[in-house]
Amino acid sequence: MHPLETYLAEIATLRGATKETSGYPALANLLNAVGHTLKPKVRCIIHPKNSGAGIPDGGLFTPDQLKNRNEEESFIDQKPARGVIEVKSTRDDIDDISETEQVNDYLKHYGLVLLTNYCSFLLLKRGDNGKPIRLESFQLAPDEKSFWIVAAQPRKAASELGERFIEYLKRVMLHAAPLNNPKDVAFFLASYARDARARVEGAGNLPALAAVRGALEEALGMKFEAEKGEHFFRSTLVQTLFYGVFSAWVLWHKEKPQRKNDFNWKSAAWTLHVPMIKALFEQVATPTKLGPLGLVEVLDWTAAALNRVDRAAFFERFVEDHAVQYFYEPFLEAFDPELRKQLGVWYTPPEIVQYQVARVDAALREELDIPDGLADPRVFVLDPCCGTGAYLVEVLRKVSKTLTEEKGEDALVNAELKEAAQKRVFGFEILPAPFVVAHLQMGLLLQNLSVPLDDTKGERAGIFLTNALTGWDEDKANPHLANWPELEIERRGAGKVKQEKPILVILGNPPYNAFAGISPKEEQGLVEAYKGVYWTQRKNKDGEDLFDEDGQPVMKRHYKLADPVNKGGWGIKKFNLDELYVRFFRIAERRIAEKSGKGIVCYISNFSYLSEQSFVEMRQRFVQEFDSLWFDCLNGDSRETGKLTPEGKPDPSVFSTDYNREGIKVGTAIGLMVRQPKRSKKPNVFFRQFWGANKRAEILASLQTKNFPKQYEQVAPEYINRFTFCPQNVATAYLSWPKLNELCESQPLQGMDEDRANSLIEIGKSALASRMEKYFDELVEWEEFASLKTGLSRKSAAFKPEKIRKIAQDKDAFTTKNLRRYLFRPCDVRWCYYTPVPNVWKRSRPDLWKQSWPGNAFLLSRTTGVAEPEGVPFIFTKNLLARDSMRGHAVAIPLRLRESSKEKPKKDDGNGELGSILRECCSRLHSRRGENYR
Numbered sequence: 023m024h025p026l027e028t029y030l031a032e033i034a035t036l037r038g039a040t041k042e043t044s045g046y047p048a049l050a051n052l053l054n055a056v057g058h059t060l061k062p063k064v065r066c067i068i069h070p071k072n073s074g075a076g077i078p079d080g081g082l083f084t085p086d087q088l089k090n091r092n093e094e095e096s097f098i099d100q101k102p103a104r105g106v107i108e109v110k111s112t113r114d115d116i117d118d119i120s121e122t123e124q125v126n127d128y129l130k131h132y133g134l135v136l137l138t139n140y141c142s143f144l145l146l147k148r149g150d151n152g153k154p155i156r157l158e159s160f161q162l163a164p165d166e167k168s169f170w171i172v173a174a175q176p177r178k179a180a181s182e183l184g185e186r187f188i189e190y191l192k193r194v195m196l197h198a199a200p201l202n203n204p205k206d207v208a209f210f211l212a213s214y215a216r217d218a219r220a221r222v223e224g225a226g227n228l229p230a231l232a233a234v235r236g237a238l239e240e241a242l243g244m245k246f247e248a249e250k251g252e253h254f255f256r257s258t259l260v261q262t263l264f265y266g267v268f269s270a271w272v273l274w275h276k277e278k279p280q281r282k283n284d285f286n287w288k289s290a291a292w293t294l295h296v297p298m299i300k301a302l303f304e305q306v307a308t309p310t311k312l313g314p315l316g317l318v319e320v321l322d323w324t325a326a327a328l329n330r331v332d333r334a335a336f337f338e339r340f341v342e343d344h345a346v347q348y349f350y351e352p353f354l355e356a357f358d359p360e361l362r363k364q365l366g367v368w369y370t371p372p373e374i375v376q377y378q379v380a381r382v383d384a385a386l387r388e389e390l391d392i393p394d395g396l397a398d399p400r401v402f403v404l405d406p407c408c409g410t411g412a413y414l415v416e417v418l419r420k421v422s423k424t425l426t427e428e429k430g431e432d433a434l435v436n437a438e439l440k441e442a443a444q445k446r447v448f449g450f451e452i453l454p455a456p457f458v459v460a461h462l463q464m465g466l467l468l469q470n471l472s473v474p475l476d477d478t479k480g481e482r483a484g485i486f487l488t489n490a491l492t493g494w495d496e497d498k499a500n501p502h503l504a505n506w507p508e509l510e511i512e513r514r515g516a517g518k519v520k521q522e523k524p525i526l527v528i529l530g531n532p533p534y535n536a537f538a539g540i541s542p543k544e545e546q547g548l549v550e551a552y553k554g555v556y557w558t559q560r561k562n563k564d565g566e567d568l569f570d571e572d573g574q575p576v577m578k579r580h581y582k583l584a585d586p587v588n589k590g591g592w593g594i595k596k597f598n599l600d601e602l603y604v605r606f607f608r609i610a611e612r613r614i615a616e617k618s619g620k621g622i623v624c625y626i627s628n629f630s631y632l633s634e635q636s637f638v639e640m641r642q643r644f645v646q647e648f649d650s651l652w653f654d655c656l657n658g659d660s661r662e663t664g665k666l667t668p669e670g671k672p673d674p675s676v677f678s679t680d681y682n683r684e685g686i687k688v689g690t691a692i693g694l695m696v697r698q699p700k701r702s703k704k705p706n707v708f709f710r711q712f713w714g715a716n717k718r719a720e721i722l723a724s725l726q727t728k729n730f731p732k733q734y735e736q737v738a739p740e741y742i743n744r745f746t747f748c749p750q751n752v753a754t755a756y757l758s759w760p761k762l763n764e765l766c767e768s769q770p771l772q773g774m775d776e777d778r779a780n781s782l783i784e785i786g787k788s789a790l791a792s793r794m795e796k797y798f799d800e801l802v803e804w805e806e807f808a809s810l811k812t813g814l815s816r817k818s819a820a821f822k823p824e825k826i827r828k829i830a831q832d833k834d835a836f837t838t839k840n841l842r843r844y845l846f847r848p849c850d851v852r853w854c855y856y857t858p859v860p861n862v863w864k865r866s867r868p869d870l871w872k873q874s875w876p877g878n879a880f881l882l883s884r885t886t887g888v889a890e891p892e893g894v895p896f897i898f899t900k901n902l903l904a905r906d907s908m909r910g911h912a913v914a915i916p917l918r919l920r921e922s923s924k925e926k927p928k929k930d931d932g933n934g935e936l937g938s939i940l941r942e943c944c945s946r947l948h949s950r951r952g953e954n955y956r
């Protein structure tokens with residue numbers, strides 16, 4: 023039960039009590055429930071005995087104060103570390119209480135007092151002049167009558183107010199704690215941000231809020247639709263404000279570190295050199311616009327918390343290089359963990375950033391004949407998904423190192439770096455919060471170099487809030503941003519980079535998830551070239567070309583689904599190519615290969631494109647458009663290898679850090695591709711891979727190897743091997759062998775997928791039969807069946823169990839003929855119950871059922887390799903089969919095909935020519951990563 027729900031339920035029983043002390047136990051239980059979640063824990067003691075100012079109603083103590091004591095003992099020798107509590111009855115006004123002599127005495131003696139009448143809460147502290155200072159307050163209801171109505175509905179109140187109220191009490195108990203640790207400061211920021219988000223989400227549809235939303239949609243070229251889109255927008259608004267405040271505070275401190283703690287959050291609008299942030303703060307602070315959101319109060323509290331920070335200790339611990347680590351991932355995890363997961367927010371480890379930038383610098387020198395690498399003023403760099411700016415800062419560090427160590431231009435270095443930060447090192451970001459942090463990082467870098475950006479001269483870093491996947495072909499003025507010139511500045515600045523700057527390097531870490539919105543057709547159609555799409559002009563009945571009203575050709579889209587060499591299907595699954603990182607590859611390829619005509623692309627991304635069959639057209643284009651391609655496979659995939667090395671040792675993601683040990687599920691790879699102005703006849707493709715827990719350090723250390731290219735294996739992508747970028751240790755003759763699917767008259771069949779907690783699968787036949795008889799029996803009520811607690815009565819997002827059961831009873835009936843043997847795992851044959859009714863099984867595979875008849879059998883294999891060494895990647899079975907009966911997902915090849923109701927042998931019964939071929943193939947079957955088995 024939520025602590026607020028418990029508190030209100032206990033308080034409600036006390037209505038009419040004459041003594042204010044009646045509610046002490048409920049209040050103490052509430053404070054102890056919240057205090058127990060803190061580190062160190064905080065405990066409420068009622069009437070702690072003390073001297074000097076009477077006995078307060080309660081005290082908030084830390085564990086070190088309670089050692090070898092009990093509640094009956096005296097606390098005369100120490101003050102409660104987190105303040106005292108003064109309690110009055112619900113009839114008393116809390117403002118009147120705050121002015122009493124007793125409260126003033128408590129403040130003089132204890133310094134911090136929490137006042138409450140059980141309904142309202144107010145934190146007071148003693149000011150330097152001895153007068154009380156009002157800090158944070160919280161109301162469960164505006165008056166006593168309303169409070170008893172709230173107390174009568176504790177669950178509803180907990181749902182509506184619980185998060186904000188608990189956060190408030192946590193901040194009260196931590197107010198007197200030392201504030202000098204970056205993680206503690208991050209907690210306070212996230213706590214205030216959650217309060218702010220609750221206010222924004224509860225504000226309804228304010229016209230000014232709708233105006234901000236509309237302007238942001240126009241600027242980013244996307245729509246925040248449905249519930250997720252609305253949550254994304256409001257969460258983004260709050261994040262941006264709080265990152266703006268924090269960033270401004272950091273820069274404010276760096277300007278004059280010895281100044282007193284008098285930071286004002288409104289100064290954030292004038293510290294970050296970003297017009298868009300100024301406009302947003304002005305909206306919040308203007309009562310007639312976003313004032314009704316009540317964010318000014320929360321931002322005032324935030325500034326007060328920052329002014330409590332021991333800045334000397336804080337900045338001693340706060341390494342500016344790791345500002346993101348302390349205040350981006352951790353903040354978003356605490357503020358909105360679900361949104362963080364949806365957006366795939368991951369802090370790129372510094373070793374990876376350093377490695378990519380160093381490789382790009384080396385490739386510029388060695389392959390494009392640019393001796394100064396990134397330091398050359400002709401080299402324009404773009405990170406199209408810059409996040410918090412890690413790559414941009416590292417590029418400037420590399421430039422600084424080149425200028426100082428190799429060229430000896432100490433006097434001019436800082437000025438050149440400032441010029442580069444503004445005019446040739448660019449970043450695009452679609453999320454306003456990391457966009458703010460990127461400007462913070464760049465501002466700190468230049469400030470530390472004593473060349474800060476001058477806002478009065480219009481100076482700003484070349485980082486723009488924009489959708490990096492649109493706006494590359496034309497720049498039309500957006501009339502919808504007429505009232506938001508600040509966002510128009512972002513759109514216009516980004517457009518100038520996209521259309522005019524001679525970008526030579528594109529690098530970064532593309533996002534792994536899409537955003538909560540719908541992007542325009544321009545973005546959605548980006549990867550058609552990787553899907554094997556081609557266009558022809560439509561014709562009328564007479565064979566004449568068709569044109570629309572504007573005289574433009576009417577085109578028809580087609581998909582290339584055939585392998586021109588092997589005459590079989592490429593096996594492209596178009597949805598795999600809709601992953602966001604693929605779009606960023608297409609943007610980079612198009613910009614470097616098709617527009618600049620030379621340059622470098624360097625991304626760390628999902629490694630699927632290296633070998634999986636859906637990406638064959640994508641790989642073919644890379645081979646056609648680039649002259650040298652270097653791939654560092656970093657493995658760490660949960661699906662393909664189970665995050666284990668070939669030796670069975672742990673193989674975590676490179677994104678697994680001390681802070682975020684989970685990392686990400688997918689394997690990753692760094693791809694560096696170079697387009698030379700003078701094209702080579704045949705591209706050079708190089709591959710190597712890293713395994714284990716130390717691969718971040720190993721890949722960075724590999725830069726020091728004298729003969730760097732010798733660390734790679736050269737590969738030869740071509741039609742015959744689906745342009746795979748991974749090495750193949752097979753004989754040339756093997757490639758000419760027929761593939762299993764080429765021996766089939768029909769495509770291999772997918773295995774069944776239950777996803778009902780094995781309710782349709784059982785080791786014992788009778789137990790399964792009994793369960794399924796009850797499932798189909800209309801005389802068995804739903805409640806009786808649900809009491810069995812099987813997966814067939816468990817709700818999920820896509821499974822409505824009671825509704826599906828009624829449909830099954832209408833369309834099907836129990837029969838023992840549908841109790842069939844089922845290959846669950848290798849050497850693990852169970853019983854299953856088959857029904858074709860949709861959604862009883864998640865995937866019942868009717869085509870597989872059609873071919874599963876007495877006398878028939880299946881050869882099982884999988885479409886791609888999953889390990890090296892592979893072992894024996896096939897199984898022979900006469901049973902139905904699970905999709906996961908083999909690692910990597912099984913597909914079944916029936917030895918004979920049944921068409922309609924007749925049994926029709928495929929070509930023989932398995933003992934003739936076809937059987938001989940299959941036996942020969944199976945005996946010589948060899949796996950290759952990314953290849954259909956031959």
